[in-house]
Amino acid sequence: MEIANVAQVANVPNIYYPYLTRIVDIVDETDDIRTFRLQFSNLPSGEKFKFRAGQFGLYSVFGYGEAVFCIASSPTREQYIECSFKKVGKVTSALRRLEVGDVVGFRGPYGNYFPLEDMVGSNLIFIGGGIGLAPLRSLIDNVLDLRSQFRDISILYGARSIKDLIYQEQLCEWSQRGDIDLVQTVDSLPATSTWKGKVGLIPQVLTTMNPSPENSWAIVCGPPIMIKYSIEVLRKLHFPANRIVTTLENRMKCGFGKCGRCNIGKTYVCKEGPVFRADELQNLPESDF
Amino acid sequence: MSQKTSLLIEEKDLRILLMNILQKGKQRIVAPLRGYDGGDGGGDDNLKYFFREVHSQEEIAQLPLAQFDKLQTHISPKEFFFPRYAPVLKYQTISSTEVKLSDVSADAFGNVDNAGNAKETIILGLHPCDAVGLSLLDRVFTWDYDDNFYLKPRESTTLLTFACSKIGAHCFCTGVGGAPDEQRGSDLLFSRMHVGSGDGFHISVLTPKGERLVAEHLSHLSSVAVAPPTIAPAERSVIDLLDRKESLKSMFDSSLLVQQTYSCLGCGVCAMVCPTCHCFDIIDEDHPGSIGVGERMKIWDACSFALFSKHGGGHNPRDLQCKRCRQRYFHKLVYYPEKFSERSLCVGCGRCARACPVGLDIYSAVTSVTSATSAVSAAAIEGGTNGNR
Ligand SMILES: Cc1cc2nc3c(=O)[nH]c(=O)nc-3n(C[C@H](O)[C@H](O)[C@H](O)COP(=O)(O)OP(=O)(O)OC[C@H]3O[C@@H](n4cnc5c(N)ncnc54)[C@H](O)[C@@H]3O)c2cc1C
Ligand code: FES
Numbered sequence: 001m002e003i004a005n006v007a008q009v010a011n012v013p014n015i016y017y018p019y020l021t022r023i024v025d026i027v028d029e030t031d032d033i034r035t036f037r038l039q040f041s042n043l044p045s046g047e048k049f050k051f052r053a054g055q056f057g058l059y060s061v062f063g064y065g066e067a068v069f070c071i072a073s074s075p076t077r078e079q080y081i082e083c084s085f086k087k088v089g090k091v092t093s094a095l096r097r098l099e100v101g102d103v104v105g106f107r108g109p110y111g112n113y114f115p116l117e118d119m120v121g122s123n124l125i126f127i128g129g130g131i132g133l134a135p136l137r138s139l140i141d142n143v144l145d146l147r148s149q150f151r152d153i154s155i156l157y158g159a160r161s162i163k164d165l166i167y168q169e170q171l172c173e174w175s176q177r178g179d180i181d182l183v184q185t186v187d188s189l190p191a192t193s194t195w196k197g198k199v200g201l202i203p204q205v206l207t208t209m210n211p212s213p214e215n216s217w218a219i220v221c222g223p224p225i226m227i228k229y230s231i232e233v234l235r236k237l238h239f240p241a242n243r244i245v246t247t248l249e250n251r252m253k254c255g256f257g258k259c260g261r262c263n264i265g266k267t268y269v270c271k272e273g274p275v276f277r278a279d280e281l282q283n284l285p286e287s288d289f
Numbered sequence: 290m291s292q293k294t295s296l297l298i299e300e301k302d303l304r305i306l307l308m309n310i311l312q313k314g315k316q317r318i319v320a321p322l323r324g325y326d327g328g329d330g331g332g333d334d335n336l337k338y339f340f341r342e343v344h345s346q347e348e349i350a351q352l353p354l355a356q357f358d359k360l361q362t363h364i365s366p367k368e369f370f371f372p373r374y375a376p377v378l379k380y381q382t383i384s385s386t387e388v389k390l391s392d393v394s395a396d397a398f399g400n401v402d403n404a405g406n407a408k409e410t411i412i413l414g415l416h417p418c419d420a421v422g423l424s425l426l427d428r429v430f431t432w433d434y435d436d437n438f439y440l441k442p443r444e445s446t447t448l449l450t451f452a453c454s455k456i457g458a459h460c461f462c463t464g465v466g467g468a469p470d471e472q473r474g475s476d477l478l479f480s481r482m483h484v485g486s487g488d489g490f491h492i493s494v495l496t497p498k499g500e501r502l503v504a505e506h507l508s509h510l511s512s513v514a515v516a517p518p519t520i521a522p523a524e525r526s527v528i529d530l531l532d533r534k535e536s537l538k539s540m541f542d543s544s545l546l547v548q549q550t551y552s553c554l555g556c557g558v559c560a561m562v563c564p565t566c567h568c569f570d571i572i573d574e575d576h577p578g579s580i581g582v583g584e585r586m587k588i589w590d591a592c593s594f595a596l597f598s599k600h601g602g603g604h605n606p607r608d609l610q611c612k613r614c615r616q617r618y619f620h621k622l623v624y625y626p627e628k629f630s631e632r633s634l635c636v637g638c639g640r641c642a643r644a645c646p647v648g649l650d651i652y653s654a655v656t657s658v659t660s661a662t663s664a665v666s667a668a669a670i671e672g673g674t675n676g677n678r
Contacts, residue, residue: 015434015436015437016377016378016585020388062380062583063382063582065573066585086601088602223604250598250606251597251600253570257429257434258429258430258432258569259590260569260592260620261568261590263620266625266627266628
């Protein structure tokens, strides 16, 4: 997979030194998932923060520590970056206590990115589960900002229940665009719901959607189990393994290949990932991720 | 400067030399010192020694120079470049909307000169395996991103290594491509031999750093055409683990590997004493009594800890202790060597075996697992995969 150009970030005197950003907007996506829009407050004048869809960073609350999230906004929207995080522990709880105007530390961007250039001229099918829509959204918005360069775009997004769907406002916008085919699904529904989407697990819905593998790329992000079964379905639908891409979320601390935490076999997810093609996954020792 | 490649020095002159270096105060000296925080070492002499800065002439007078070719410190010298616990950043939260950050100096000794440079240091009394270990760590800490917290003190340190004259009870350097008199990574290599009227050392000058130290402090010695003494062959035969790499790989899912590591407690001591383990965590540590004012720290971690690789979502790819042990063995013997085109990340110092509370050791585990492969094919033992532990 493509390796990001680390030269821009390498050789700074202190690789652990973060940028300071300020929260300019907060959206509550679900009960426990929140999105921050962040603006850089100490970039040297004239310097722009650059990244590619698929890359991640370390976000910090000083006194609590750092946590890894993908950059959920598109690199084409240069005024800010966004992250969506689920409250699971120390840092994510501390982040939740912050308000608009507050300071968040950020190191990055790290890791490789989605092979956007290779996808030009192809049909794209995005398959996202739960908070896995976050890394996908960076690429989706990136692609939509360059809409004419791509052919058919479909998005299959699923969550456990209606209240677990994130980016609802954006889902609504996407569903109104004529140039995207958006399919939403939930695992289960309360009896009285007015839900117009599908009910069922993502791999099942994907099977019934039966997307054509012809000149297509599939991009899959979500929980490990959903990724696994979705790739199986895609393979059955004859998607070539080298046109299925996904992201892995191994535990990370440093983000640049030093702390020894994120490896699957000899592959360091923070440096050689987080974006992998399905054919690359086949070569990783399975029980290690 | 004339290139001196071989020198001879009497032991008593080496001690005088060290006293002079200490007195001049330009370089600090780090050497194995006794009992620093190791108690009585539980009866094992080696456990009584730690690399520490030498502060006084009395300490130099007591340095067991004659033992340096046998004595191994409890913890490797890596902690001078990669300390157990050291700040990488200072933060000061004035309010939630205002935070001030400041850099900390890249000096593991917590001691810099006015220009912010790490003071020159001499580490004396390490063994070839330790020096090789540092050159392997160099690869990690310079991999695309330079970690100056490691590199700055590394650049300003000269390594005075002592070749081993005796293989320790747990050593197996020759089983991972090393040798008791290997030169890699060292600046000066001392080998024990008879010099003049008494005990002394043959010194091989190996690097420009070593040459500089010699020019500064040993210019009175003239180069000799004496080869370093040959080191006596190992007293116990050592199986070559490098030859076993492929069979180890074929045992990735083997129940034998699981059985070999049943007893692991996950205490992490193997990683703490290892000269090449480099896993760390990054944590924020507020100053006592204050909130949001403190330091961001790099702190040693270990892949054998249960939560080491647990995802935020709860999934843990290394949910069983045997998988964590496997990660450690494979990282040393397979992953790192393949990634960096090196022979092995394990240098065979044997510290992990000596320190393990349940007597586990990488050498025995790997040799016995791979001995079985020759007899049993990997397929025949399938099914034991990561069983209940
Ligand atoms: C490349 C990448 C991208 C990611 N992107 C996102 C993203 O976009 N959004 C997002 O929300 N997350 C994302 N994650 C996951 C995210 O990094 C983690 O959820 C986050 O680091 C958790 O930080 P924390 O300090 O809040 O949790 P921690 O306090 O570190 O706890 C995390 C988990 O560790 C376990 N744990 C901690 N302490 C204990 C204990 N004492 N006993 C037992 N278990 C314990 C728990 O399972 C807990 O859920 C990503 C991860 C990676 C690697
Ligand atoms: S996150 Fe530290 S090595 Fe990958």
